[in-house]
Amino acid sequence: xxxxxxxxxxxxxxxxxxxxxxxLDAELPRGSFAPGLGMAAGxxxxxxxxxxxxxxxGMSLPRRYGGAERGVVDRFIVVEELLRWGAPIRYxxxxxxxxxxxxxRYGTMAQRERFLPRICRGEVSFSIGMSESEAGSDxxxxxxxxxxxxxxxxxxxxxxxxxxxHENDWCVVLCRTSDEDDRHQGLTxxxxxxxxxxxxxxxxxxxxxxxxxxxxxxxxxxxxxxxVVGEVGAGWAQNTSExxxxxxxxxxxxxxYLVAEQYLREHGATDERAEAALGxxxxxxxxxxxxxxxxxxxxxxxxxxxxxxxxxxxxxxxxEQEVLDTIWRLVPDDLDPAAESLFERxxxxxxxxxxxxxxxxxxxxxxxxxxxxxxxx
Amino acid sequence: MTVADGLAVxxxxxxxxxxxxxxxxxxxxxxxxxxxxxxxxxxxxxxARDSVVLRDGRVSGTxxxxxxxxxAARIAVLHDGRALVVDRAAVTIQPRVNLAGDARxxxxxxxxxxxxxxxxxxxALFLRGTLMRIALMAGALDRLYEITVRHASHRRQFGRPxxxxxxxxxxxxxxxxxxxxxxxxxxxxxxxxxxxxIAAGKxxxxxxxxxxxxxxxxxxGARGTMREHxxxxxxxxxxxxxxxxxxxxxxxxxxxxGVARAGADSVYPAITGGSTVVSV
Numbered sequence: 001x002x003x004x005x006x007x008x009x010x011x012x013x014x015x016x017x018x019x020x021x022x023x024l025d026a027e028l029p030r031g032s033f034a035p036g037l038g039m040a041a042g043x044x045x046x047x048x049x050x051x052x053x054x055x056x057x058g059m060s061l062p063r064r065y066g067g068a069e070r071g072v073v074d075r076f077i078v079v080e081e082l083l084r085w086g087a088p089i090r091y092x093x094x095x096x097x098x099x100x101x102x103x104x105r106y107g108t109m110a111q112r113e114r115f116l117p118r119i120c121r122g123e124v125s126f127s128i129g130m131s132e133s134e135a136g137s138d139x140x141x142x143x144x145x146x147x148x149x150x151x152x153x154x155x156x157x158x159x160x161x162x163x164x165x166h167e168n169d170w171c172v173v174l175c176r177t178s179d180e181d182d183r184h185q186g187l188t189x190x191x192x193x194x195x196x197x198x199x200x201x202x203x204x205x206x207x208x209x210x211x212x213x214x215x216x217x218x219x220x221x222x223x224x225x226x227x228v229v230g231e232v233g234a235g236w237a238q239n240t241s242e243x244x245x246x247x248x249x250x251x252x253x254x255x256x257y258l259v260a261e262q263y264l265r266e267h268g269a270t271d272e273r274a275e276a277a278l279g280x281x282x283x284x285x286x287x288x289x290x291x292x293x294x295x296x297x298x299x300x301x302x303x304x305x306x307x308x309x310x311x312x313x314x315x316x317x318x319x320e321q322e323v324l325d326t327i328w329r330l331v332p333d334d335l336d337p338a339a340e341s342l343f344e345r346x347x348x349x350x351x352x353x354x355x356x357x358x359x360x361x362x363x364x365x366x367x368x369x370x371x372x373x374x375x376x377x
Numbered sequence: 378m379t380v381a382d383g384l385a386v387x388x389x390x391x392x393x394x395x396x397x398x399x400x401x402x403x404x405x406x407x408x409x410x411x412x413x414x415x416x417x418x419x420x421x422x423x424x425a426r427d428s429v430v431l432r433d434g435r436v437s438g439t440x441x442x443x444x445x446x447x448x449a450a451r452i453a454v455l456h457d458g459r460a461l462v463v464d465r466a467a468v469t470i471q472p473r474v475n476l477a478g479d480a481r482x483x484x485x486x487x488x489x490x491x492x493x494x495x496x497x498x499x500x501a502l503f504l505r506g507t508l509m510r511i512a513l514m515a516g517a518l519d520r521l522y523e524i525t526v527r528h529a530s531h532r533r534q535f536g537r538p539x540x541x542x543x544x545x546x547x548x549x550x551x552x553x554x555x556x557x558x559x560x561x562x563x564x565x566x567x568x569x570x571x572x573x574x575i576a577a578g579k580x581x582x583x584x585x586x587x588x589x590x591x592x593x594x595x596x597x598g599a600r601g602t603m604r605e606h607x608x609x610x611x612x613x614x615x616x617x618x619x620x621x622x623x624x625x626x627x628x629x630x631x632x633x634x635g636v637a638r639a640g641a642d643s644v645y646p647a648i649t650g651g652s653t654v655v656s657v
Binding site for chain 2: 269276288294
């Protein structure tokens, strides 16, 4: 049976929530910046550093590396406020969410000392090098290969959908280091310098014309031994644990939140259709947030709720799309992506962004299979 | 017994008359200062079609969809903010049922003598009735989930358990999600029974009743449609309860209007803080 127990925030957690809200009101007042949609929001290194100065980057990391040793729920509270505000989180997003915990868990002492304090200060950015043209949902099919050389590895292959490779510092690349009978063995995670000789970044234009995603071609790129994460050949297990537990966070159900809020700001809810749309949306967020928060509580309690997290991500990402359709139906006119109305711009951006919600970080079809394994009598 | 205890009983034991007699009926009488007789009382939920008038201490008119009126000793109706209580023997009952076959009778009052008490808010009664439906629906969905998962694991077709087919797994996952949503809605509303939580909770429960109910029947196949199969006992009640105490239109417009009144800046604080932030 699945474990979902709703909980109230403690006084300390409510105080953190209030603190983040005050911070955003002061640092990024509404109207002073162009808010973005969830993980697709803007990139602003100074903003990331301001968060770092409050202790809100690398929150779960140990103090000796500059972290705050706070729990998953505390990070949940900070992240949900940033996302629903449309704050520019892209500079620190992957480092804070994924790479920091990965290096803490599997990295060497030297890697921790080298990267973690800089992650906590908002001074280093990472990309994720997982997908390839023949390895989408079937990630174990990656063909990028690292071969041993003096003092390190030579890496060749092509990664696809590497977000931010053109602007970030490093990329954690999953590559094959040996051929084994079990193809889940023999994979290794390497930290690759995105400016290294032999590495070429080419933009992939997304539906809306933006060029956040890239193809990263590695042609005999040298990676020193001290940039291997964890054990050589054990990359699959590391990679899946990295994916599993961060799946159910607020980024999986808040991507279209601002569309609804901004609709209300600009149009009000002047008839029953609009009221019903708003009511449906708010009820959905209330319920999914409760589930998502309960997964964060399980993580803080030392559990590994992989099935619950998959279930919430699948539900949340579909909800992001449904809520978008509900709001879209309130708009009789065709949309101008460059309209003066912020609502119209956000709606247009959300419509074009929405197909990726149920694909990125594991397609919903795969997530249902992951969750279904736990649903056995 | 606290409300939360009562809701836990409803959720665990499912449909009996506790909801109507103890948690709603006795509560209403206590509010009106009329309790203490120990006889089963049922409460008219208050339908738009009701026409109840009080003249010289006597009740006339019709109340619709009164649960278990035929079996109750007393029947309570709300009228102008007062609770009116009449003896079952003093009214005429037209037996009616809901989708599940449970009694939802029409009660004809023809000058029945009523005792009355003050200070009962019709909306408070409606919210409380809704709160109980959420608990009942969460319990039914928990059992529906168990039945469906068990069936998918044991039933074999094409030489393997049907739960090993991806198309069936998708139904199971959806049912698990809907049961989980309704479950946390019931837990949260039991702990914090505010207007926001009840509105959102009933909306989620109603949605789950439709989507999980349909998916469960699909997984169970033809045998789930047999009258005596436990699945139908659950789905028929879920569908009946979906309409009782507010359908999706009722609660979504009410919730949306409440949030809209609070304004755009309050939408997210409402999602996290519920009835501490907005009144619905």
